[in-house]
Amino acid sequence: MSTPIDISEEAGVRYLHFGSEWVQGAMRIRKPNALELAYTREMMAGLLLRDGLADDGAHWPKRVLLIGLGAASLTKFIYHNCPQSRLQVVEIAPGVVAAARQFFRLPPEDARLSIRIGDGAAYIVEKEARFDYILVDGYDRNARAGALDTAAFYQAVRSRLSDQGLMAVNLFGRSKGYKASVERIFAAFDDRAIAFPSCDSGNVVAFGAAGEPVERSIAELRERALALRTTTGLDLLPTVTRLEQAGSLPGGSLIL
Template sequence: MSLSIDIREEFGVRTLHFGSEWIQGAMRIARPWNLELDYTKEMMTSLLFREETRFPRKVLLIGLGAASLTKFLYRNQPLAKLTVVEIEPAVVAAARQFFKLPEDPKRLKIVIGDGAEFVANSDQTYDLILVDGFDANARAGALDTLPFYQVVRAHLSEEGIMAVNLLGHSRGYKSSVERIHSAFDGRVLAFPSCDSGNAIAFAVAGEPVCISIDDLKEQAVILKKETGLNLLATLTRLEQAQTCKGGMLEI
């Protein structure tokens, strides 16, 4: 059965749907390089955690959607080589036609295939792995399993970071976080869920991440100046949720 792609526009925002009301990606037409959806912004908090991965050189994105994360990194991380794995050719075609996905084979490699299989068969390591893959029924399938998270960990560089978009609409995301917890030996932190029901979990390899909220905010100010992305509200929400004991983010 082929995937039903639906493109809509409202109030200057173009959205991608897989034959349902569920938004699979969005782009503000006047600012195509900016991140529109809150959860995509939160996934970029990973750029603040470590000095070594402030400018990741090798990035793997699983799930293309409207290419928001891909375009943001392409524009703002000029030294990064990006690999995007998307299982549906129609999504890639839609991203090119409607969401300004750039064509630059030297810096941006698009792979049509299964994300879990790609990682399992890869001989590469990555500084940043972003997981955001769902079907029309908002199911992540193999991308939310213990074996997958174990394979992702094995393909992170020494200071590598994984950020994964989890959904908490139906069953909640606690079981997903537990799977990541097992795969990464407890090195995981889930942010409080957004209003949309998305929750972003981060997991790391190598040395522990230990940074104060104040230092994160300083880094966020620099990131905002460089890219226009404002993560200060995210960090305030994290602080208010008391996720970081003693004002320290530790993973």
């Protein structure tokens, strides 16, 4: 069955829907490369956690896998703000890719950006490539993640992460299965995981880490968030504040 695609606009923001009221992506028309939705901004919090250099001197992340294209918000942000990154996008619905190109200014494929039509869960299992950053944001018209929210999938993702690898997953915090999803992620990553406090929209972003340890004090997180806001316009200072207020940083540090 093909994915029904609907486009709406309100107050200068264009929205993507899959035949329902659920918002599957958004773009502020005057700022097409900015991250309009709060959860997409938080999925980029990996930029606060890693800063190492690859063997060739390139900054993190060098290789990025995005499962689920949506309105291409994350793809565009990384493409335009992380010139060292090579992006592989896997999207199961051809119509979503077409809509992203027509309505959401998805860049054309080139040496840095490759788009594959296919199943993200199958791709993770079949391919042996490793990635620094794997971002998972795949839902159907009924807000179901299916195979992208299973223990086997999260374990497979972990096996595809580099020594500085991070996974970021968008979860629906208001769904009945949310806590079970978080438990699967923690189990797959041997507790090297964190679920951020729910956004106003009800979305929860969870991270899992592989390889080198992550340890950032609140002061470091704020300093890096300020630098990121200056260089890219992405403001993650509210996220750091929410983590601190929610008690998610025991001992004043984020440790993964």
